Amino acid sequence: MSRHRLILLAIAMILIFFLLAAAIPHVTILELLVLAGLMTLRTPPATHFFKFITFFGTPAFFYPATAALSLAYYTRRRWQGFWAVLITMNITWGIMEWLKNFYHRPRPSLGPLEPAPGFSFPSGHAMMGTVFFGLLALWLLKTCPPRCRSRVVPVTLIFLLLLGFSRLYLGVHYPTDILAGYAAGMSILALFLAWWNEG
Template sequence: MIRKRYYLFLAALMVIIFLLVATAIALPEVRYFDTWILNRLMAYRSPLATIIFKVITFFGTSIFFYLATAALGISFLLGRDYRGFWVLMFTMNGAWALMEGLKAFYHRPRPALGPLEPAPGFSFPSGHAMMGTVFFSLLALVLLQRLPTRYHSLVARLTIFFLFLLGLSRLYLGVHYPTDVLAGYAAGLAVVSLYRLWWPR
């Protein structure tokens, strides 16, 4: 019961943070902060860094999520965890639908400060940050369940670090504002928290 209350509280907190960020993006001060951060990052662009961040950002694309979700789903089926399979499919597809709905609702234009790759659609929230948080958190939960305890800290730290790099890649490439990424993280964590409520294993 205590654990369920914790995840319910975390989900509510992330929703509040998302709504606060969504409200703040209309403020001139926040828009200035967003643009200032992007300009600072662009000053550090280099050919090598661009290649690295383009590789990292691939792990937040729709084609990656299709293939990775299918692979993770197959692992559930091979383990005869059929309910886990369907919960995974529902969570990933539900999160994707939610992301598209939020983008359509807020319809925030993407930055126009020199993007390094095409990025169709709206900017808020960052789909890479949101869906990346959902998928890699679920993957981490599976690994935590299946790996010995001595590896748990490493899995958690690598997951957090990679999600940071994934969000940073969207800023470096100039296709999202910092507030887009922050809102994406919050929305993703809200989904993961609800997943834990539904599927505590």
């Protein structure tokens, strides 16, 4: 994708984010109905599975995973990638925390299956996950054998959908939190890729 299109994509994702933020007062009751419906689908195996999936959106995963991805660039003397991964992930974390404190949205209280500190909007799992796994996909597209490259993007998208859905299933986020997290993460990732192409 060209640099111009990536910038347009980032702008579009930012607009979607603000539309979702503006919709919060009008959709909360509908979102609670969605969460209530998901509660009826809970089973012990599914709960175990989604608790496993949700781990990949936590700081306990992102800190070592970011260090490992940065080190992968470092060992190949790709200094731009090394610094870009570190800087992008830290900037994303800072923006996420600022947005959560700005919107100050309480988390759902409809039967959460795990403790979730902090505010709800946007979802940090969706936002940080979009950026990190997008960066990881970029690395894999540049390094894995050609026969594997066609699978990288679909697998990444499916995993991100599972990561976001895990937060709904566990009852710790509203749907708009997840969608806004994806939008914010995509905007940052698109800007990163625009810079990357230029660099």
